[in-house]
Amino acid sequence: MSNPAPTAPPKMTIKLDGREIPFEKGDTIIRAAHKAGIDIPHYCWHPGLSVAANCRMCLVEVLPPPGRPAMQLDILRWDPAKKEYVPQKKPKLLPACQQECTPGMEILSESSAHVDEARGAVQELLLLNHPVDCPICDQAGECRLQDYWLEHSRKSKRMHEEPIHKPKGQVFGPTIVYDAERCIVCTRCVRVSAEIAKDPVLSIRERGNLGEVVVAPGRELDHDYTLMTEHVCPVGALTSADFRFKARVWFLRSARTICQGCATGCNAFLDYDPRNNTPYRHRPRDNQEVNKYWMCDEGMLSYKNATEKRQTSALVGGDDATLAEALSAAKEQLQGLRDDPERVAVILSAEHSVEDNFAMLTLARTYVGATDFFVSGKPLGRGDAILMAEDKIQIRAA
Amino acid sequence: MEPLDEELEESALELPSEPMQLNMGPAHPAMHGTVRIVLELSGETITKADVQIGYLHRGFEKMCERGTWTQCFPYVDRLNYVSPMLNNVGFALAVEKMLGVTVPERCQYYRVALGELARICDHLVCNGAMAMELGAFTPFLYCARAREIIWDIFEEETGARVTHSFGRVGGMARPPTAMFKDMVRSGLPRLLFMVGETEKLLLKNRIFLDRLEGVGRVSKETAFALGWTGPTLRSTGAAYDVRRAHPYLVYDRMEFDVPVGSAGDNYDRFMCRQEEIRQSVRILEQVLDQMPDSGPVNIDDPRIVLPPKEEVYTTIEGTIQHFKIVMEGVKVPAGECYSYTEAGNGELGFYLVSDGSGTPYRVRIRPPCFAAVAGLQQLIEGAMIPDVIPTFGSMNMIGGECDH
Numbered sequence: 182m183s184n185p186a187p188t189a190p191p192k193m194t195i196k197l198d199g200r201e202i203p204f205e206k207g208d209t210i211i212r213a214a215h216k217a218g219i220d221i222p223h224y225c226w227h228p229g230l231s232v233a234a235n236c237r238m239c240l241v242e243v244l245p246p247p248g249r250p251a252m253q254l255d256i257l258r259w260d261p262a263k264k265e266y267v268p269q270k271k272p273k274l275l276p277a278c279q280q281e282c283t284p285g286m287e288i289l290s291e292s293s294a295h296v297d298e299a300r301g302a303v304q305e306l307l308l309l310n311h312p313v314d315c316p317i318c319d320q321a322g323e324c325r326l327q328d329y330w331l332e333h334s335r336k337s338k339r340m341h342e343e344p345i346h347k348p349k350g351q352v353f354g355p356t357i358v359y360d361a362e363r364c365i366v367c368t369r370c371v372r373v374s375a376e377i378a379k380d381p382v383l384s385i386r387e388r389g390n391l392g393e394v395v396v397a398p399g400r401e402l403d404h405d406y407t408l409m410t411e412h413v414c415p416v417g418a419l420t421s422a423d424f425r426f427k428a429r430v431w432f433l434r435s436a437r438t439i440c441q442g443c444a445t446g447c448n449a450f451l452d453y454d455p456r457n458n459t460p461y462r463h464r465p466r467d468n469q470e471v472n473k474y475w476m477c478d479e480g481m482l483s484y485k486n487a488t489e490k491r492q493t494s495a496l497v498g499g500d501d502a503t504l505a506e507a508l509s510a511a512k513e514q515l516q517g518l519r520d521d522p523e524r525v526a527v528i529l530s531a532e533h534s535v536e537d538n539f540a541m542l543t544l545a546r547t548y549v550g551a552t553d554f555f556v557s558g559k560p561l562g563r564g565d566a567i568l569m570a571e572d573k574i575q576i577r578a579a
Numbered sequence: 580m581e582p583l584d585e586e587l588e589e590s591a592l593e594l595p596s597e598p599m600q601l602n603m604g605p606a607h608p609a610m611h612g613t614v615r616i617v618l619e620l621s622g623e624t625i626t627k628a629d630v631q632i633g634y635l636h637r638g639f640e641k642m643c644e645r646g647t648w649t650q651c652f653p654y655v656d657r658l659n660y661v662s663p664m665l666n667n668v669g670f671a672l673a674v675e676k677m678l679g680v681t682v683p684e685r686c687q688y689y690r691v692a693l694g695e696l697a698r699i700c701d702h703l704v705c706n707g708a709m710a711m712e713l714g715a716f717t718p719f720l721y722c723a724r725a726r727e728i729i730w731d732i733f734e735e736e737t738g739a740r741v742t743h744s745f746g747r748v749g750g751m752a753r754p755p756t757a758m759f760k761d762m763v764r765s766g767l768p769r770l771l772f773m774v775g776e777t778e779k780l781l782l783k784n785r786i787f788l789d790r791l792e793g794v795g796r797v798s799k800e801t802a803f804a805l806g807w808t809g810p811t812l813r814s815t816g817a818a819y820d821v822r823r824a825h826p827y828l829v830y831d832r833m834e835f836d837v838p839v840g841s842a843g844d845n846y847d848r849f850m851c852r853q854e855e856i857r858q859s860v861r862i863l864e865q866v867l868d869q870m871p872d873s874g875p876v877n878i879d880d881p882r883i884v885l886p887p888k889e890e891v892y893t894t895i896e897g898t899i900q901h902f903k904i905v906m907e908g909v910k911v912p913a914g915e916c917y918s919y920t921e922a923g924n925g926e927l928g929f930y931l932v933s934d935g936s937g938t939p940y941r942v943r944i945r946p947p948c949f950a951a952v953a954g955l956q957q958l959i960e961g962a963m964i965p966d967v968i969p970t971f972g973s974m975n976m977i978g979g980e981c982d983h
Contacts, residue, residue: 308895308896308899311895312890312895313893313894313898314895315895315898315899315902316898316902321902321906322906324901326895326899327899327902327903330896330899330900331881331899331903333902334882334896335880335882335900336896337881337886337890337894337896337897338890338894338895338896338897408864429909431906464737
């Protein structure tokens, strides 16, 4: 007897701008699109954080089910011919980050004029009080406000009153400097602190134009994931004290790397300037199996190990030497030890690869005749249940 | 000292002879371009000529692949540096063709006006220099004086006399000045007067005519086979002018004649250029009558055109627009195009490839004088050394565009 092959459940799909994309139960529209490689513009939504739906940039038009009327709003629209406002209707738009997919749902994003208008309006409002900071802002070149203005707004300023002024250059903690004027109050940093670092040290004060991020009274932003608040900031409001004013991002190139900080082995990008071959920062690289979207502060700052406190040339007796000189000096010193192996001890390193250590071991046994071997390493450090491993030796990452 | 009364066989006195090799250029005073022509002579007759170009090669096409589309304009200025405005307009039109945009009417007239002024400069320099190389220095100074009128206008309009870098994708760097039409209107009669004076000095001069008439003769078929365009082609009788055959900008609204020669010799090439100066003046007069005095010059698209400077300094929207265009460049849709215009020397073509980014993926130029110089060899082989000078002069080789 053979069991009939289990039939796969029918694939659930939605239609986005006429394109069928699959989704899993519980997916929101923006997540389904994100998985399919379609980017619905957004500020506050982040795949690794809870949904806030406050930026309204991801508004989409969801068509009503067949046979049902569309949800519509009464609006007044300016008629330039009549020179007055005339009553009109427009569809109620929904935030794609909050609306769950249902099978067969039809959504208009790029193809809806209403959506286009709404995104332009959101963009205009976000820039209403924004300072003219691009030339001195670290975010310039990778700023959503810049990208989306050109993609979705392209209108020049209509409000010419003095913008609202808020604190600039506020020191939130040892790693983060905050500029409230640039902030769009998307609450990503608040959510990173509460949800990822499990330390709800950030909060929002006031509303609308006056809204800004504040640190809890008596506290500093000093948990182990503070640089993630800067990383998720879609604009230049939170800046890293380490990276601030150091480089312009359009000069940087990215190389894929793995953080050397601990045994977790977070996937990262190393941003470096090819002109002077200097690394400037780490950025977490998405890997759902290891670090998801995140990295700890220690790891984020460990890029410095590539250039600082590092032996990059050979030494003989503490003086600079060429590799050939160092090798011949080593040969001279190690010669004749075979007769008296106790005079020498060989240290292997837990931070080297197995191959390196094996080569070292073979050399020491056959050429030097050593019998005493030691293994160096690093002591256990602080760990947590999020990403930081107590074992600080990266090579032992699973 | 060897004795002179040595007994010699008769045959030993016949010295072995080889043809004489003569290098003309690359830095010869009579070569108005950095080019070398290796001549093999039999007496004064040229039996073989080897035209070697490349002394002004700067890798312009490769340099364009480094910056943004807009940053190519200073490079194209320096292609045909005798008429940079025509290159500016030609390149701008090519990029606009890829973007699928058309500049406002006022800008189209403005481009035609500036282009025709540049064409007059080009012809004045070519003919003036040609006369000078034949010993007629005064006509050259007359031509230079006439060109000065145009350069003053350019200086007023663009701020630069020679390399203006005035073209922009989607428009021009600045709108016409309030004085533009008056300056051109008052300048043209003075210019025509000097062109007439130049001709009076030259066209009844026996020496000048003897060195031009019947020299460097080329047939219409050969000219076509060599890919010639512009005055060099038209001198053979073929009335091909891009402005007439494939009108761009507002050339279809202009009344002008396409002057042609009959013999395809140096004289015809000289006279074609002279007549084209007059036709350009004709076009300019029509442009001045038709060009609107107000209205936009640049297209209205923040993705392509920079915002006014005061907006950049005072509003975040202007700053962003400026930043995106300057730092990332105008995003030209992926694809390729060939766009061609009538430059001073003929059909100036730009073949562009875009990968959709703000930087050209490939820029290739079809310089008109490249084809002309390619035909030089067969024109001067069999001629005399002095014939090289006017023949080469009438090709109007411009190293900047030829060596690409």
